[in-house]
Amino acid sequence: MDRLTSGDLEMLLNTRDGWCVSLYMPISRKGAEASGNQTRFKNLLRLAQGRLHERGLREDKARAYLRPAWEFLAEHDWREHSAEGLAVFLREGELRDYHLPLAFGETAKVEHRFHLRPLWPLFTLDGRFYILALSQKQVRLLLGTRQSVAEIPLDGVPQSLAEIQQLYGVQEQVQTHSGARLGKRQESGIFHGGHGVGSDLKEDQLRELFHLVDQGVREALRDEQVAPLVLAGVESVLAHYRHTNTYGHLVEDSVPGNPETLSNEAVHSRAWEVVEPIFRASQRGALAQWDLAASRQQTCHHLDEVLPAAAGGRVASLFVPLNSEVWGTYDADTAQVELHEDPLPGDADLLDLLVVQTIAHRGGVWAMPAGELPASPVGAILRY
Secondary structure: OOOOOOHHEEEEOOOOOOEEEEEEEOOOOOOHOOOOOHHHHHHHHHHHHHHHOOOOOOOOHHHOOOOOHHHHHHHOOOHOOOOOEEEEEEEEEEEEEEEEHHHHHHEEEEEOOOOHHHHHHHHHOOOOOOEEEEEEOEEEEEEOOOOOOOEEEOOOOOOOOOHHHHHHHOOOOOEOOOOEEEEEEEOEEEEEOOOOOOHHHHHHHHHHHHHHHHHHHHHHOOOOOOOOEEEEHHHHHHHHHHHHOOOOOOOOOOOOOOOHOOOOOHHHHHHHHHHHHHHHHHHHHHHHHHHHHHOOOOEEEHHHHHHHHOOOOEEEEEEEOOOOOOOEEEEOOEEEEEOOOOOOOOOOEEHHHHHHHHOOOEEEEEEEEEEHOOOOOOOOEOOO
16 A cells, blocks of 8 residues: 655645646455456546547547556556555656555546545544554554555564564574483473573563564654554553554554454454544544634635635644535635636636645644534634
């Protein structure tokens, strides 16, 4: 699975020249369904080609424009990735593809900006979290959203206690010394080599395993700012990891029991019960900050004010409605916003633009039902 950082998002946001092709689709990995991935992507390319033709490109030019995507289709190995969805962005010979933990709907957009709304769940503050499932035999790092989960590879991290033993050549070696005296009685004299006897050896190895796991987690989450991390495992094992952990947003509660017997989906379901109250409390705190900021005249809710503020990095927290679109244009040079009731040629979804601008400037975004917003059509707490 690929990493999609706020830097990637900013790069995609700032790509505006020529036609921007955005393709999204779910990925199936089981049996006969997996064979449909290629067909789904091919159908999306045909849709995109038709939309390029509608926007003035001849059919041969439209197909040539999509050549990198056709080459991607011919060369791609769908079995390589454990992701739930695929996002592909193409513009004038340049293609970027991301295998992500979201089961996207099948979407083909051709606009003057990339269509980034399907990526919101990976960046908004009300649903992205991580799960570290730990046991002596297995280590899994999962990325969860409210409705999906996918495994994140931990490069260079041993996956079990057995790998630690192999890595360091630590073996319990039994040495027999005939005629040795133990106390008052004579026995065969069994001694254990390595770091010590039985449980001590295991404790040392467990600490070393979790030290390497923590390093891997820290690297995998190096761009994270606030997403919580939930542990899953037997408490005696988790206690060792808590002493080692250096990630700043480790959740106190955990998913109990041996995670080796649970699928990723089952672990995700139980972990969501742990983090949902945390998200709710955080959302209540953000809404309370709105009242304080409003008293200091550091809020706004009109798009012709909020969009320039977000583009200038002034939005600290943004509240936007779920499942809504606002069509129009935004001129970054003049900071002018023009709204249209229905989309016109050249229009963009201004809510999509607003959210991505806020995220790119490290602001927090809350997507919620319209009735729960502190202001309409959007609410923004300003940094200054």
